[in-house]
Amino acid sequence: MVIEKRFMKTSKSMLISKKELKKIVQLIPSEDDYMCGLAINCIVFGYHNKQLKVLCIRQEELTKWYLPSGHVRKDEGINQAAYRILVERTGVNNVFLKQFQTFGDVHRIPTDSELAAELDKLPAPIPEKISWMVNKRFVTICYYALVEFSKIIPRIDFFSSEWTWADVQNLPQLISGNQQMVVEALRTIRRELQYEPIGLNLLPQKFTISEIQALYETILNKKLDNRNFVKKLVSMKILRKTDEKRRIGGHRSPTLYKFNKQAYTKALKQEFEMIF
Amino acid sequence: MVIEKRFMKTSKSMLISKKELKKIVQLIPSEDDYMCGLAINCIVFGYHNKQLKVLCIRQEELTKWYLPSGHVRKDEGINQAAYRILVERTGVNNVFLKQFQTFGDVHRIPTDSELAAELDKLPAPIPEKISWMVNKRFVTICYYALVEFSKIIPRIDFFSSEWTWADVQNLPQLISGNQQMVVEALRTIRRELQYEPIGLNLLPQKFTISEIQALYETILNKKLDNRNFVKKLVSMKILRKTDEKRRIGGHRSPTLYKFNKQAYTKALKQEFEMIF
DNA sequence: TCTTTATTTAGTATTTTTTACGAAATGCTT
């Protein structure tokens, strides 16, 4: 489903030729293959320069950004679909991905001509084959993903030509509903910081104490005492010292740590045992 | 949508008459009005006799039970739909209801004749108007509800003729997928016991310490020290003593308490403040 | 009426966890 070419326009003309439109429409997924009225959104979190980032994309000339999204094939599970969509966008495997909420309020459904105006001047009325995707009320299942910033090379696709890592504390204008999704995703990872491997998935293999502490501070939005922070993680045996150090210039070089994955996931999964 | 008559059969005959079938089909919601491929399930929790209960329903002669469910009108939000479905079943207002997870794995879709066999010998092939509801792959948004046991009078409807409060520790045979939903709902309320008004919604207005403690013990599945339990709740100012007592015979009569709703919701909502 | 019984309630002691903070060690720069 990843199409390297951007949503095409021959030149600066406002309309596409019928021939080109036909070609495009052939690439669009058919209503027969996908669950109608159902969408999946991925809130992809990365961490860089002590800031928590969200992957946003947009169609070049449009002002509003949106979150990576896609649809569910009739023959695939929703988790599977979310993973497929994520891989299409980020090109990485082994990504932490978790469903957190489904949104489905009713909004005013835009008319064909409003949509055409927004969708880079596609001719109105919207051709039938594309209309199920853009001109309907959708229920959206949202997932959040935690990725290692440096490993991601976002890919554009049919509906996008630009991408950016937006700072969560300074989001750009997003299309209707998407901002709320980011907010809820953030609330979720904040709550789940204690029992999901949030840090493990956002950080590179080796990192300093102050790097992981800054991550925790960003997510929790409060300062933590560095001395107690180390003490806690070390006493939980979550971290393991390496014999490497990072040169940060001007100061003492901090030791690089890595996760003790076993102890980490064990500590996290120490949720209550079930009745069953 | 609540239909007082049960899914009708003229007598003990295996098939319904064409005339009756026509009448039934008229009552079935049209595909035009509802989001297709999308369902909502409610896991309704009640608490009675120191046991946590789940509301289950079934079609009389079928062996398997299922959870209250319904569909989303094209012109209503999903939360609104869930609430409507819940009210239809329980007849109560002011119920705590919260979305917790969406399920959407692909299962083998039963054939018309298998369905007919299961659906109390409806004639196969399933009439077109009903088929969208029973013969498709569904994505199911699940909500859990907390109700005050004594105030609920479950209602049957078109697809059910029996109901029961099943003990969560001893669930009956449920249709495919429903057991997992109950398990996940339980995991959820266990986790959320600290920051959602779980107790408030499951208990009657006035209750004894040992009653609320037994509720917590059931949900958490472990014994709590009664002396420390009181101490904690009282120190949080969540409980307020009334001057009534409950006569339980043979022993000292325990004081009835009620919730200090203000302090309770305040204590619960003391979640971290948001970045935004 | 007095004793027995099972349970509720009050209070204290102990342990564990969290939070607070002083100060030395380190690596880099000048």
Next chain:
DNA sequence: AAGCATTTCGTAAAAAATACTAAATAAAGA
């Protein structure tokens, strides 16, 4: 070698969770 910013080690106090002793109470039975 001195200055510096940060890391790292260590202890101390405060708070919370847990454990336990024992008294108070209401109902039932002798």
